[in-house]
Amino acid sequence: MGEINAVIHQPVRLKIMSALRALPPGEMLEFVRLKKIVEATEGNLGAHIQTLEEAGYVAVEKDFADNRPRTRVKLSREGRRAFEEYVAGLRDILGGAE
């Protein structure tokens, strides 16, 4: 049994962090695209992004593209480190079970 980051270990937040971790460092994912990948409702996704933002794991940028408002999310350096520690923790649990 191991200690696991409770902020990341929640189904929607885990998907958000995984989706952002799959991007090259510094790249952002549009909210609408993230919604499709995570398969969450707009309100649900927004609430979980806020939790991750408060933890310092993601950064949110709002701007206009083609005269339409756009929200983009990216993994912070802290978020990348926390996610890697989380994955290492999961692997440790599996390793300990073998």
Next chain:
Amino acid sequence: MNLSPGQAAESLKEIERTQRRSAEAHEYAHASPQFILWGLIWMVGYTGSYLLPNYGFVRGINWLWFGLVVIGIAGSHILGRRRYQHLTPEALAKGKAIGLRWGMTMFVFYAFIIAVFAVLRPRNPMVSGAFIPLLIAAIYSVWGIWQGMRFLYAGIALAVLTLGGWFYLYQYFLPWMAAVGGGSLVLVGLWLRKV
């Protein structure tokens, strides 16, 4: 918070699944404008190849395609730069290195085509008009096997349309490739944008 090995394994599986979906969606988003750009270039190129008054004289067609390829490479470069313009300096440097690799890949690709034509010396411009789309279809298919099934479907569709035009509509092969070959690339670009 404590987890059992079963819960940890399930979380790792979910991470892998989501990362794959995200990486695919990311690739699709950035490939989409490139497909549209090259689809339009094909439409102009094949239409021009069909309508050029000196059709049959390979030189005129070569110059047309040369000009279009230069426009295409410049356009691809601009689209590539847009992809990285908002990034941090660190990520931007990485983006430039990737851009350089893409440039070198394109150079190898065109050098290969020139080398093949130098050896095979196709007298009929329609042969080169079919060979290049088939080669691109093969590249998309291989890319799709590794990076996302939509590229594979695009490659298969392009190959089928090219061969269909060659074997069943040979007389109209060039306008066929303008409408269906170029058109399908544009449609694939729009389809990838929807992901």
